Amino acid sequence: MIEVLAKGDAEMSSSVRRVTDHSLQRGVEPENRPDLAALGRGARAAARKVALATAQEKNAALLAMAASVRERMPLILAANAHDMEEAKHEGATEAFLDRLRLDDVRLLAIAQALEEIATLADPVGRITARFERPNGLVIERVATPLGVVAVVFESRPNVMADASALCLKAGNASVLRTGSASFRSAEAIHAALVVGLERAGLPRQAISFVPTRDRAAVGALLSGLEGTIDVIVPRGGKSLVERVQKEARVPVFAHLEGVCHVYVHAGADLGMARDITLNAKLRRTGVCGAAETLLIDRAVAPTHLAPLVKSLLDAGCEVRGDAATLAADHRVTPASETDWEEEYLDAIIACRVVDGLEAAIDHIERHGSHHTDAIVTQDRAAAERFLCEVDSAIVLHNASTQFADGGEFGFGAEIGIATGRMHARGPVGVEQLTSFKYRIRGAGQIRA
């Protein structure tokens, strides 16, 4: 799951990057800049080989990559120590350092994640439709790899391994660009991964690493590296995703933010509404599926509003409310218009009373981010209408928004959650990293 940085951390992240880039750029002469178009062409050529690799070959490579990470733990930890030292020196926050830090346990978890991806079903070659035509032609739609996936990530070294392994499993080559702060860690992990690839007989360019901290490299990736990149996946804070969505000349799988809603409908059971609201907001506040706004139907406000607000406040959550919510508890602070569109990623929730189902749906369509939204109700007809009319990647009835996660969907690992309407939507796992083609078998048919 993409975990968006809290705002303060995102700012720290960019300030760390700025300082680092500045110190680096002095040393990067134009003629020393890596040839990124050549990197893209290498990935494209490798993609064709990986696309034709069998499930067995890809899984052998994933296991060899895991073994190589285990073997090279001292090298990777040394590189990470260097990154950590630099980040501390530049004043990174504790939260930032925690995301950057590797240790034995975390590295073993990275190796295990590779081994788990090897156990997933192969997404390539799945037959997703099959029909026979009156003339006897048998047409199958079969899953094929997408090609070359570029992943642009920030400060979490594990993404280097997770993302490239998911791409490989789906028969894709990947091009990875890390944030400056995790450059040495990602480079060391990359070196381990390509050893595994080569041991398994796959080309090292199938996992290509952008070998520079030069920020211009991101622009080159976003332009598609002369047609060699098929899709870009940004993994990081809002400013990164925003830049990628704005500048990319190739498709992007991402969500900018998760302004997720819990709507307590007139037919909601109070106990269930309380459990779901507390879980959706507070289980983890920093994930994209965390609820940010609570909508309560006017019909049940007299009975449900005060207890729900009290539960949130008692659990340590700040509540910013409309007039009705303010009247329900003296600890509520007034919400401004911007609160309805705020992704707090923190123990803060906006709360509003709405005039029925249609008003709730209107509020979500106007202020939401098409990520994940839930209705709590015992009224099946109202639930169906909500599930039908709310145009979000994930819509839930009587369940917490925190289920917005590829693992919870049974997809295994995921490379992120997408809110676009093209190709991938919701959790992006290995199946979503494939395309398809039509395979037609005949017996000499010609067209009249």
Next chain:
Amino acid sequence: MIEVLAKGDAEMSSSVRRVTDHSLQRGVEPENRPDLAALGRGARAAARKVALATAQEKNAALLAMAASVRERMPLILAANAHDMEEAKHEGATEAFLDRLRLDDVRLLAIAQALEEIATLADPVGRITARFERPNGLVIERVATPLGVVAVVFESRPNVMADASALCLKAGNASVLRTGSASFRSAEAIHAALVVGLERAGLPRQAISFVPTRDRAAVGALLSGLEGTIDVIVPRGGKSLVERVQKEARVPVFAHLEGVCHVYVHAGADLGMARDITLNAKLRRTGVCGAAETLLIDRAVAPTHLAPLVKSLLDAGCEVRGDAATLAADHRVTPASETDWEEEYLDAIIACRVVDGLEAAIDHIERHGSHHTDAIVTQDRAAAERFLCEVDSAIVLHNASTQFADGGEFGFGAEIGIATGRMHARGPVGVEQLTSFKYRIRGAGQIRA
């Protein structure tokens, strides 16, 4: 099916456009230019209404649109006569005029096409996956509309009706931009369509027409009209598709060209190879699924090459060949390197002897356009390898490439054929004009 204009016609098309635009631009003052962003916002707002319309409501609208086209035949024919007169005056070719021309029969066919689209199954709301999780959550993936589809087309007035009707059936709003030469015809058809929409209670902005011949409008569409366009479908010649693919800032469903191959493998039956080759090349030479290159395996060249080449030549097809093909028949002319990548769209074929299956696949990957490619063989293993390794939208075994058509796939009407690897690939019918979301039903589940 998208029928790409023959080169000469495409050039004529742009010269017609140039002259017309010049004469028009004198009359278009900047302050009279339509507000295209407002047009996009109108379409976006209408898209939400159409997305929620029932199958019954959409089909009623399609039937009302057909009725309205029938009622307004005199108005549409008068507008078309005006377009025809202008095009003739500007020296358009007979082929160009034939595409532009409407008459009673063609207009009735347009109305019937609308009625046929009404009979297709509703693509919205289809459940394309369903799984129950161990915690009892039931997750469904359900088809939803894409949003707003922009269609940019040239000189064929029927596209105005076909394309907007397919978009409507899939719950999308459409924004249509016609080429200059068919402006009055398309405008008159549009007027008929919106009468039908309104009679059925759907918003007229669900089918929005760009009311200017100003070429700057195309640029505005390609930029996405301030985020209101979700996907662009170009319908016309290569120069149009090329411009759209190059400049569009939103996804495009299209193919630039169809350089389609027939590969006669070592295990091919000569009679079947002859039937398929002649049909693939000559049934209709102007369609994108027409074969442009014939590859013959060296193993069967002694027996198959001369008869196949003779059949083509006898049928009036020009054959441009490599040395082996030249030696097979004195009427063969030499092929140059560019012939392997040429989309003739005419009775011309390039022919080459290749050293086996792998060389054939390599040739297709290097020179093809990932559109439609066929192998002829009785060797099942060779066929499977071809079907697996050739990365084209449509791959066939023992069948003509001319089956590259949504109707032949059983999709009903199609808006075009796409060769990209994202979202839509191969024939783009109503199902391919949808997106999806995840619908989750619970009983109060919260996440641990």
